[in-house]
Amino acid sequence: MSYVGPGFEPSPPRRPRRRPLTVALVALVPGALLGWVVYEVVGGAGSDGGAGAVGTTASASGPVSPRSSAASSAGSGDDKPGGTPKASPTPTASAPAVSGPLKGKVIVIDPGHNAGNFQHTAEINRKVNIGTNWKECDTTGTATNSGYKEAEFTLDVAHRMRTLLQAQGATVKLTQDGDRPFGPCVDERARIGNQAGADAVVSVHADGSGAGNRGFHVILPGSVNEGAADTRSIVGPSRALGERVAGNFVRATGSAPSNYIGGGTGLDTRTDLGGLNLSTVPKVFIECGNMRDSKDAALLTSGAWRQKAAQGISDGIVSFLRG
Structure with missing residues (x-):
């Protein structure tokens, strides 16, 4: 349909001679x-x-596999669609062994007791020679009123300590890692540290005293020279280790020294513990708090506080080994 109006006229018909050009x-x-x-x-x-x-470029290099494509895009955060793809990053060698101020040092951590001791009372009641006399292989340890076992606490703190100390380059060994049904016995615990040639050994515990008794204390070996026990060479270095652990434990946790053992010093010397009597390397025990006191128990059952405890003990070990 065409519109015809003023000024608009129909186009003249095309001439046949123009058709070939069109x-x-x-x-x-x-x-x-x-x-x-x-x-x-x-x-x-x-x-x-x-x-x-x-x-x-893409056609010249052939098809790109999904893996190589992903590697190219991951190579830089500013790759843009349509830009020239970047080459895949060259694979790096495996990370070297951790080095640090404690490289070459051997530390043995002794998580007190074993959660399985409760099911093996006959075995742990067996007597072993601790040098000065005979005592039970081990005990069940204590627990909070809510049932949190000392053995669970000690192994958790030991794991945290291992991580901290390995990061400083130390070789860290545990006397047990929840990998045995009970024990080891106290004489074997001492033997593990001796055979490792440990530069320092710390046995981790929590006490089971009466309510109202609060705080931590570090147990040092007394001078013993009887039977299979001879601690004379380790008394001095063990005291130095214990003092460093106590001081750093206070700084890391904010806990006060025991109000019922050690006369406020946080240090206690004993000659009746097989783990100390049979040690030939510097060794101390630490009772991190009293599980039977509700306020101490609230700390001991806190993961955040256990991390502080592990930090404090580890810092003490580092301070001792670095002089």
Whole structure:
């Protein structure tokens, strides 16, 4: 339908002689367009590093696997779509062994008791020679009024200490790692530290005294020279270790020294413990708190506080070994 109005006249009819020219133009237009597209893709666009360059690079290098593609994109946070892919990062060698101020030092951590001792009372009641006399292989340890076992506490703190000390380059051994049904006996615990040639041994415990008795104390070996026990060579270095542990424990945890043992010093010397009597390397015990006191128990059952306890004991060991 055509509109006819003032000033508008129908177009005159086309003359037959123009039809061949029209057909020729119609035939030429698609060809010209196709040629322009080919030029832009193959020649023109490739000269300015745009999308055409990426296309030709990808086709020249062959198909890219999903893994190598992901590695390229992960190589930089500023890769942009359409940019030139970056090469995959060269694989790095395995991380070297941890080095630190305690490299070459051997530390033995003795998590007191064993959670399985409750099921093996006959075995742990067996008597062993502690040098000066005979005592039970081990005991069950104590627990909070809510049932949190001393053995659970000691192993948790030992694990935290191991992580801290290994980060400083030390070789760390545990006398038990929850990997045995009961024990070991007190004489074996001492033997583990001796055979390791430990530079320091700390036995981790929590006390089971009466309510109202609060605070920590470090137990030092007294001078013993009887039977299989001879602590004379380790009394001095063990005291130095114990003093460093006590001081750093206060700083890390904020806990006060025991109000019922040690006369406020946080230090107690004993000659009746097989783990100390049979040791030939510097060794101390630490009673981190009283599980039977509700206020101390609240600390001992807190993971955050146990981390502080592990830090304090570890700092004491580091201080001792570094002089």
